[in-house]
Ligand SMILES: Nc1ncnc2c1ncn2[C@@H]1O[C@H](COP(=O)(O)OP(=O)(O)O)[C@@H](O)[C@H]1O
């Protein structure tokens with residue numbers, strides 16, 4: 412297991428700034444999670460290799476779904492949930508922040524348990540992960556090793572002749 416608890420947000424973000432996506436789901440719901448997952452996939456596919464992108468989307472989806480299922484805003488409402496994705500120096504960093512200060516409780520799921528496997532997945536597929544709890548909420552983060560892909564060149568696409576043009 413590679414779990415690390417880091418209190419200092421800037422220390423894990425400082426090396427990771429080549430690409431950046433920040434998004435928020437208001438009153439987290441399944442449609443919002445679905446939309447954000449799609450948006451994240453299309454963004455990450457422009458940054459990094461397909462394996463790293465799909466692992467990161469899978470794990471992000473677990474964390475977003477957890478926030479939706481388990482976290483509560485102070486009045487007991489559904490929480491607003493924020494996602495931050497950063498890429499640089501060979502790894503993706505994803506953070507999911509919700510307003511519920513209670514930490515998650517990863518546990519060993521039994522063979523027949525239908526729930527309780529989210530953190531098993533994160534443990535198995537992330538390079539590192541951790542939780543940063545504060546009075547006003549918490550951030551659960553993970554990193555995944557990733558290779559940069561060349562960005563598409565607008566010039567090349569625009570210069571290509573139109574097929575069938577007279
Ligand atoms: N964002 C969260 N806020 C509060 N508690 C959480 C959060 N995410 C997870 N938890 C707690 O951690 C437990 C383990 O999460 P997980 O392994 O994903 O299992 P599951 O979601 O299937 O219960 C959850 O059952 C829940 O009690």
Ligand SMILES: [Mg+2]
Nearest residue numbers: 473476477529
């Ligand atoms: Mg879960």
